[in-house]
Amino acid sequence: MNIGAFILxxxxxxIFVLFGLSVFTFLLMFGLPGDPAAILYSxxxxxxxxxxxxxxxxxxxxxxxxxxxANFVTNLLKGDMGTSLVTRAPIFDQLKSYFPAxxxxxxxxxxxxxxxxxxxxxxSALRRNTWIDHTIRGISLFGVSMPIFWLAIxxxxxxxxxxxxxxxxxxxxxxxxxPRHITGFYLIDTLVDGNWRGFINSLHHLVLPxxxxxxxxxxxxxxxxxxxxxxxxxxxxxxxxxxxxxHEKTVIFRHVIRNALIxxxxxxxxxxxxxxxxxxxxxxxxxxxxxxxxxxxxxxLLDRLAVVDVTILVGIVVSTANLTVxxxxxxxxxxxxx
Amino acid sequence: MNKSVKYxxxxxxxxxSVFTELYDAIKINPPAIFSLVVVILYxxxxxxxxxxxxxxxxxxxAGAPLEKPGLQHFFGTxxxxxxxxxxxxxxxxxxxRIGVLVVGIAGILGSLIGMISAYTGGWVxxxxxxxxxxxxSVPDLVMALVIATSLGAGIDAAIIGITMVRWTxxxxxxRSGVIAxxxxxxxxxxxxxxxxxxxxxxxxxLPNSYTATLVQATFDxxxxxxxxxGLSFVGxxxxxxxxxxxxxxxxxxxxxxxxxxxxxxxxxxxxxxxIAFNILGDTLRDFLDPKLRHSMDxxx
Numbered sequence: 358m359n360i361g362a363f364i365l366x367x368x369x370x371x372i373f374v375l376f377g378l379s380v381f382t383f384l385l386m387f388g389l390p391g392d393p394a395a396i397l398y399s400x401x402x403x404x405x406x407x408x409x410x411x412x413x414x415x416x417x418x419x420x421x422x423x424x425x426x427a428n429f430v431t432n433l434l435k436g437d438m439g440t441s442l443v444t445r446a447p448i449f450d451q452l453k454s455y456f457p458a459x460x461x462x463x464x465x466x467x468x469x470x471x472x473x474x475x476x477x478x479x480x481s482a483l484r485r486n487t488w489i490d491h492t493i494r495g496i497s498l499f500g501v502s503m504p505i506f507w508l509a510i511x512x513x514x515x516x517x518x519x520x521x522x523x524x525x526x527x528x529x530x531x532x533x534x535x536p537r538h539i540t541g542f543y544l545i546d547t548l549v550d551g552n553w554r555g556f557i558n559s560l561h562h563l564v565l566p567x568x569x570x571x572x573x574x575x576x577x578x579x580x581x582x583x584x585x586x587x588x589x590x591x592x593x594x595x596x597x598x599x600x601x602x603x604h605e606k607t608v609i610f611r612h613v614i615r616n617a618l619i620x621x622x623x624x625x626x627x628x629x630x631x632x633x634x635x636x637x638x639x640x641x642x643x644x645x646x647x648x649x650x651x652x653x654x655x656x657x658l659l660d661r662l663a664v665v666d667v668t669i670l671v672g673i674v675v676s677t678a679n680l681t682v683x684x685x686x687x688x689x690x691x692x693x694x695x
Numbered sequence: 696m697n698k699s700v701k702y703x704x705x706x707x708x709x710x711x712s713v714f715t716e717l718y719d720a721i722k723i724n725p726p727a728i729f730s731l732v733v734v735i736l737y738x739x740x741x742x743x744x745x746x747x748x749x750x751x752x753x754x755x756x757a758g759a760p761l762e763k764p765g766l767q768h769f770f771g772t773x774x775x776x777x778x779x780x781x782x783x784x785x786x787x788x789x790x791x792r793i794g795v796l797v798v799g800i801a802g803i804l805g806s807l808i809g810m811i812s813a814y815t816g817g818w819v820x821x822x823x824x825x826x827x828x829x830x831x832s833v834p835d836l837v838m839a840l841v842i843a844t845s846l847g848a849g850i851d852a853a854i855i856g857i858t859m860v861r862w863t864x865x866x867x868x869x870r871s872g873v874i875a876x877x878x879x880x881x882x883x884x885x886x887x888x889x890x891x892x893x894x895x896x897x898x899x900x901l902p903n904s905y906t907a908t909l910v911q912a913t914f915d916x917x918x919x920x921x922x923x924x925g926l927s928f929v930g931x932x933x934x935x936x937x938x939x940x941x942x943x944x945x946x947x948x949x950x951x952x953x954x955x956x957x958x959x960x961x962x963x964x965x966x967x968x969x970i971a972f973n974i975l976g977d978t979l980r981d982f983l984d985p986k987l988r989h990s991m992d993x994x995x
Contacts, residue, residue: 377829385845502970506928507944507962514955634834641929653929656844668841672832
């Protein structure tokens with residue numbers, strides 16, 4: 358199949374899926390019995406009765422659900438994600454400020470997971486059925502089975518409460534100046550401004566959350582790498598490479614690993630999903646001001662519009678990652694392209 | 696001796712029951728034994744945990760508040776002086792119920808939908824697959840979180856939430872299994888013999904494609920426990936004072952500086968149960984995959 362047609366088809370499918378996702382979450386949030394505005398009116402009394410009435414009218418809460426949905430989509434296409442019920446700030450602005458925090462955390466976690474996971478998988482495969490292999494498989498099993506929030510708490514007990522060598526929350530010390538907003542990634546923004554103290558400090562804040570988040574996917578990465586190396590290593594062309602007298606190192610690095618990494622690339626899409634759902638828990642524990650924590654807060658306060666928006670955002674990120682992976686694999690593996 | 700030689704000559708293996716074979720498979724695999732023991736223990740705790748507990752799980756002042764782990768209270772006490780060990784034992788039932796319900800409902804519902812999808816084909820199949828796409832477009836935990844809270848947080852809401860994201864896995868598995876079997880000769884033969892499609896599906900195709908589902912179900916049992924604890928941890932699942940393990944970790948969080956044991960021990964319960972189901976799933980997969988089973992025989 359022509360790669361252009363392939364991408365177009367995937368793109369259309371993606372739009373359809375996102376449409377389905379928006380309908381589903383919208384129905385879930387607005388279709389169920391209960392009054393979306395009442396929680397604010399009743400609970401903390403952040404709305405007065407008139408404001409409450411005004412709110413109901415603005416979002417057309419008395420209209421039939423499909424009209425509400427049409428209203429929502431029209432606004433969304435115009436770039437208006439609506440206003441948060443809780444903070445009463447535009448949801449778009451909030452997501453814009455939280456998004457870089459989550460990306461920064463996830464990217465560092467991801468780098469950590471790659472540095473740990475890939476070599477572990479390769480070593481495990483090359484030393485198959487030795488104690489090294491068993492130990493590494495044990496580690497990845499731990500990573501897959503461990504409740505990530507529990508790991509975070511244990512590490513906090515050790516490194517924060519007892520040793521006192523890492524901060525427990527936030528992206529930067531509270532008494533430090535928040536870096537000037539350039540990209541929203543503190544590590545980059547501080548570097549650009551030559552603010553070394555800020556850079557070190559935000560890195561310091563990142564270490565523990567990123568480790569916890571990364572560890573949750575190391576196991577997955579190591580497992581898939583191991584399996585895919587084992588699959589490639591027994592293929593004929595590897596035997597050919599060996600029998601023509603190539604050095605074992607050359608065989609492994611030039612022939613085996615290169616081809617074995619293709620299935621691992623497919624995994625990246627899955628990893629993005631894993632990191633995002635891990636971020637929900639990690640950000641909650643480390644009070645990390647990111648999309649995950651915002652999602653939990655909106656969900657718990659039934660800030661319905663915010664929930665729908667966040668879900669769609671997450672859907673866009675995950676499906677874009679998957680699409681990118683598919684295209685990447687098509688380029689890496691000519692068998693799929695032609 | 697003579698008999699076994701004969702089997703070898705014929706390149707046959709003595710006919711063993713499935714259970715004997717499974718036993719043989721586990722025998723040579725210590726982690727599998729460990730996981731089986733833990734799973735059995737887990738089920739026992741789930742069924743009789745409250746009876747085995749040294750204290751009432753909700754008895755305040757069973758000990759002094761925040762008492763360290765010791766002989767009186769193995770895992771210490773929480774801020775109300777409740778016995779942490781007893782609370783974990785009582786939480787076993789909740790966790791077992793979550794696992795059974797999620798895997799049971801998602802497995803049965805998902806398999807049914809998958810069968811319908813594969814066997815009907817056409818637009819029905821297309822629609823069902825696109826619906827699974829929608830569910831898979833957001834990470835499981837996020838979707839479960841949204842569903843659970845929209846139903847009003849609680850254990851049952853969490854169960855429904857997790858079930859609604861997990862059925863897709865079974866639907867896809869069974870669908871691909873049935874499609875793979877559908878073209879095989881024995882199915883064509885059954886059709887030619889004039890058997891009713893339902894009968895072919897239930898009596899012939901299904902028994903041949905259930906193995907992957909069984910493995911999936913084992914993994915999912917652990918996953919359900921993990922997810923439910925995560926949901927409870929952020930507050931969308933079990934609500935205090937229910938002694939669900941994730942909720943226990945969450946409520947112990949604020950006392951972590953003074954009393955590390957409150958969140959740490961319940962976490963071990965989650966971790967132990969999940970890892971046991973994961974190892975069991977691995978063992979089962981190796982066992983049910985004929986290619987791997989062959990290599991296992993050779994190792995013997």
